[in-house]
Amino acid sequence: MTPYGSFTFFIILAVLLTPTAVMGLMGKRFHTYNMVITVVALGLIFASSLKQAAALSLFTVWQLVIIQSYISYRKKSNSNGVFYGAVILSILPLVLSKLLPYFSEVNFIGFLGISYLTFKGTQLVMETRDGLIKKNPPLSRLLYFILFFPTISSGPIDRYRRFEKDMDLEIQGEQYKLLLYEGINKIFRGFLYKYIIGYSINHYFIANLRFIAHSHLENHLYYMYAYSLYLFFDFAGYSAFAVGVSYIMGIKSPENFNKPFLSRNIKDFWNRWHMSLSFWFRDYVYMRFVFWMTKKKWTKNRNLLSNLGYILLFLLMGVWHGLEMQYIIYGIYHAVLMVAYNSFEQLNKKHKWWPQNKWTNVISIVITFHFICFGFYIFSGQLFHKGA
Amino acid sequence: MEFKNEVISLLAEICQDDIVKENPDIDLFDAGLLDSFGTVELLVQAEERFGITVPITEFDRETWNTPNQIAIQLADLK
Numbered sequence A: 001m002t003p004y005g006s007f008t009f010f011i012i013l014a015v016l017l018t019p020t021a022v023m024g025l026m027g028k029r030f031h032t033y034n035m036v037i038t039v040v041a042l043g044l045i046f047a048s049s050l051k052q053a054a055a056l057s058l059f060t061v062w063q064l065v066i067i068q069s070y071i072s073y074r075k076k077s078n079s080n081g082v083f084y085g086a087v088i089l090s091i092l093p094l095v096l097s098k099l100l101p102y103f104s105e106v107n108f109i110g111f112l113g114i115s116y117l118t119f120k121g122t123q124l125v126m127e128t129r130d131g132l133i134k135k136n137p138p139l140s141r142l143l144y145f146i147l148f149f150p151t152i153s154s155g156p157i158d159r160y161r162r163f164e165k166d167m168d169l170e171i172q173g174e175q176y177k178l179l180l181y182e183g184i185n186k187i188f189r190g191f192l193y194k195y196i197i198g199y200s201i202n203h204y205f206i207a208n209l210r211f212i213a214h215s216h217l218e219n220h221l222y223y224m225y226a227y228s229l230y231l232f233f234d235f236a237g238y239s240a241f242a243v244g245v246s247y248i249m250g251i252k253s254p255e256n257f258n259k260p261f262l263s264r265n266i267k268d269f270w271n272r273w274h275m276s277l278s279f280w281f282r283d284y285v286y287m288r289f290v291f292w293m294t295k296k297k298w299t300k301n302r303n304l305l306s307n308l309g310y311i312l313l314f315l316l317m318g319v320w321h322g323l324e325m326q327y328i329i330y331g332i333y334h335a336v337l338m339v340a341y342n343s344f345e346q347l348n349k350k351h352k353w354w355p356q357n358k359w360t361n362v363i364s365i366v367i368t369f370h371f372i373c374f375g376f377y378i379f380s381g382q383l384f385h386k387g388a
Numbered sequence B: 001m002e003f004k005n006e007v008i009s010l011l012a013e014i015c016q017d018d019i020v021k022e023n024p025d026i027d028l029f030d031a032g033l034l035d036s037f038g039t040v041e042l043l044v045q046a047e048e049r050f051g052i053t054v055p056i057t058e059f060d061r062e063t064w065n066t067p068n069q070i071a072i073q074l075a076d077l078k
Helices: A007-025 A033-044 A050-076 A080-102 A114-127 A139-147 A160-168 A173-210 A216-248 A275-296 A302-323 A325-351 A360-379 B004-017 B036-050 B069-077
Strands: none
Touching: A007 A033, A007 A173, A007 A275, A033 A050, A033 A139, A050 A080, A050 A114, A050 A139, A080 A114, A114 A139, A114 A160, A114 A275, A139 A160, A160 A173, A160 A360, A173 A216, A216 A360, A275 A302, A302 A325, A325 A360, B004 B036, B004 B069, B036 B069
16 A cells, blocks of 8 residues: 555545544653554555565664664764774665666565655664664664654655654643644645645646647647646645654655745755755765865865865765666756756855845746756656657 | 853854844754754864864754854763
């Protein structure tokens, strides 16, 4: 069963979450019950494919062994080699699941959500390296964090220390009431975004484009803007479901979107679009890379360093989406935009070509919007398919 | 107090703007004065000048948002 994919799923969700809400309103601790329903929900989601269920189980055990052994190791020593080894091992299943389809007919490693779950494992290794996770967490809690069902298929990507804080928080009945309202509110916004707006754009506009557009160019142009809007409403809708259900379970999963089409520049866009992913790359790839390069003093050129960081980040992000041409080019496209914007920003600091006021802000938003949509057009793969 | 002033002048260098000194309660990220790159510079300098190591993931933009806040956080880790 696809999470949030059918009416049945929501009915089951409502039944499973009723005791959660009742306990929450009474101010009782409900995390043990929520762990039980996570198992039930995972069972429903993966019941249709035993192969995927097996892959998920294997993956989870793999991550647990790496995390727990690395935490135990880190208490005693801290060698670079072991750290790199642990990181490589933690992303290995994801890499294999992306590469395998090119060599074999059956993909026995991949499963729904592997791309997202990998981030959680790798993150734990990195925070342990930084000395932020010092004790081996209880197994049940680690499992719950990795397999937390509301966000299992496509995020948002939570952070362990944030998640743990929510688990330890004593929620009073009155406070829970607000969480519950907010959660329900988000779920209904999800319905509006995904099943009303997103669905309509796709069903009434994109599916009928060949009757609406008068020329080849028009067709592609309409597709570009419509697909961008569809992608936002579909994904923001899904994220609203995931965050909403998390809230009802007393976990404040991070938000994924903050009005991305109102971004004033491309840097701003990446602080507003798929935030839990871009912040992950910012914190665990870009900043680490720049930090490491600065300490090694390989270059004094700040712009070069920052640009190299952006190129690395966006190439990785592109490849993470998939090894198909469109994702790689999507990554390159955003790397180029970031480097170009970064250079412009530096020059503008000196020369003040582009002042900040109401009018320039509006113009910036409009320009950025078109660049973003072209990016999604690349992402959609339409450029690479003949006869669209 | 002296430490706080040192942190604020370090921030003024990194942000290349003296507004940091004039208004030490300004939100550096909202104002576009500090970004990820500037943050890394701050962390590197904190280590080199003050001998304070701040793990990158410890730095979250909600609590490390103003010059005053950053000074308080760094003083805590001293």
